Amino acid sequence: MRVCTQCGRTTDATGDCPSCHGSLITMTRLEVDGNAALAAQPEEELIAGTKVGDYEIEKLIGSGGMGNVYGAVHPLIGKRAAIKVLNARFCADHEAVRRFVREAQAVNKIGHANIVDIFSMGDLPDNRAYLVMEWLHGETLMDRLERAPLPVEHTVAILISLTRALEAAHAAGVVHRDLKPENVFLVPEDESFRVKLLDFGIAKLETRRAPTRKTATGMTVGTPLYMSPEQAKGIAIDGKSDVYSLGVLAYAMVCRTTPFEDEASPVEVLHAHISKTPKPPHKHVKDVPPALDNLILQMLEKLPEDRPAMPEIRRRLKALDGGGFETFTGETRWPITPMSGTPKLPAKRARWPIAVGIAAVVIGSGVFMIVRAKTAEEAKPVVVAPKVEPPPAPPAAPAKGTLELVVEPSTATVLVDGEPVVLAKGRAKLELPVGDHAIATNATGYRATEQSVAVTSETVTPVAIKLAKQQRNGGARPRPRPTKDVDAVVDPFDKKKKPR
Incomplete structure (x- = not known):
């Protein structure tokens, strides 16, 4: 059976719709949560000229496990747009679609310059949902990394933009869940770039639609190489999960x-995120600034509460190189520098499907179950049973040092x-993580x-702070003139003549 994309009528005809000459899409019956539904075949593509909302499809420009992305144009005003059409298996659950719509609305209320703009959405006649997004020219961060290494200043600039976008999203109650180089887009503008973060809300939608089993302890989705320990365990996540994934992204840049690129399977990668300590970035690249090296490792802490917050990450990124990056803004741009002569390193893409649903992660028994996204070649769940090994050693605690303060006056804050x-x-006396720490001191009547101060590992760093008193009237108090008799009463009206 086929359905017209314009008038919605069903027909067995081939070619165009016999009623309105619109495009026809082949339908198939499927079962969702025990209910029968009609949906387009997953491989069905929209042909050029198909009307989607106010736009006409021009061509297919990308596809993935969630759906297809088309280039489109408004026939009257010529505005270009990208239209993402979700696969039928995600659109049949209307509650999941509504949740996705609410997330898209929350992000777009912010209107942040570093988040891709979604300005329309709707349903095709076959019930497939679609999003209309701004048309972006440029390349993904993955494409950029495959071409040549990034200079440190470019890495810092991109990360600052991403912290702003993620902080804005978290304020709206949205957690990205799928940070990776493919979801970061670099848009050239004259001699600069603008950073755009893509695909908000898709991961939550796929979590909703993934098959469940009685043995499942949790369900999560994402790209294994960039997933947080909480995602790997299938437990509840918040914005600190994005902090970890941003740390992996920074590590890759x-x-x-990535920290666990050499693991043999997706399951072992997830296991590593939960239990293994990543190799410091300076073990791969010698000239990594120590402050950046330390920040990335703190973002990759296993416990969410041990990771820095987005504002703190941005503050420390700006502080690199003595504040040399303070000029970067929410629409971070930087001059393009020629990369000729830079050796190309072998590119490493994720070797597993983009979306992986975890039906169960039972570390103690060594049994891991993965439900993979359906592709043209395989659709059956894959069960992986790795070798039973002794429990891994607990991750090493972060290095700490002691900061010993002596403050005068003792009433200071x-x-x-x-x-x-x-x-x-x-x-x-304070126990603090190794690294730089900001100390602010003030007291009434004293200069703030x-x-x-840099705290080093397993040592005591003494810091003595003595506040200077504030000067009155903008200068030192004048000294009184000495007199012979300090107890004498001085007549202020007794004007003595000065000798000539």
Whole structure:
């Protein structure tokens, strides 16, 4: 049976619709959550000239496990757009589609410059949902990394833009869940670039539609190489999951490989995210700035509460090179520098499907079950049973050092990294992660101070802070003139003549 994409009538005819001459799409019956439904065949493509909302399809420009992306144009005003049409198996669950719509609405209310704009959506006559998005010219971050290594300043610029986009999304209650180089787009503008983050909400939609089993302890979705430990475990996630994935993305930008690229299977990659400590970036690239190396490792902490927040990440990125990146904004741009002469490194793409649903992750028994996205060649669940090995050693605790403060006056207020410190007779001793820490001190009647102190591993770093008193009237108080009798009463009206 075939359905017209314009008038919605069903027919057994071939070619165009006999009623309105619109395009026809082949329909198939499928079962969703026990209910029968009609949907387009997954391989059905929209042909050139097909009307989708106010736009006409020009050509297919991309496809994936979730659906197809088409180039389209408005026939009257000539505005170009990209239209993503979701596969029927994701559109049959109307509640899942509504959840996706709410997420898209939340992101677009922000209207952030570093998030791809979605300005329309709807349903085709065969019930397949579609999104109308801004047309982007340029290349993905994956394409850029495959061509040549990124300079550190470009890496920092891209990361600053992404922290702004993600912070805005998290404020709207949206967690991206699928950060990876393919979802970061670089749009050239004159002699600069603009960073765009793609595909908000898709991961949650796919989580909803993934098959479930009685043995499942959780369900998650994403790209294994970039998934957080929480995603690998199939437990609830929040914005700190995006922090981890952004750390993996930063690692890939600096090293051109991911922390667990060499694992043999998707299951072992997920296991590594949960239990293995990544190799520091400077082990791959010698000239990584220590501050960036340390920041990436902190973003890759196993426990969400041990990872820095997005504003803190952005502050530390800007502080690199003595604040040399302070000029970068939410629409981060930078001059293009020639890369001729830079050796090409072997590109490494993810070797597994983009979307992987985890039906069960039972670490202790060594049994892992993966439900893979359906492709043209395979559609059956894959069960992987790795060799039973001894439990891995617990991950090493992050290196820490001791900061010992002596403050005068003892009534002063002290903030370390924005957190108040309790002083006991003007002293305090703090256990802090290795790295730079900001100390702000103030007290009534004294000049406030701010400074940065480096804490080193397993050592005591003493810091003495003595606030200077504020000067009155903008200068030092004048000294009184000495008199012979300090107890004498001076008559202010007694004007003595000065000798000539």
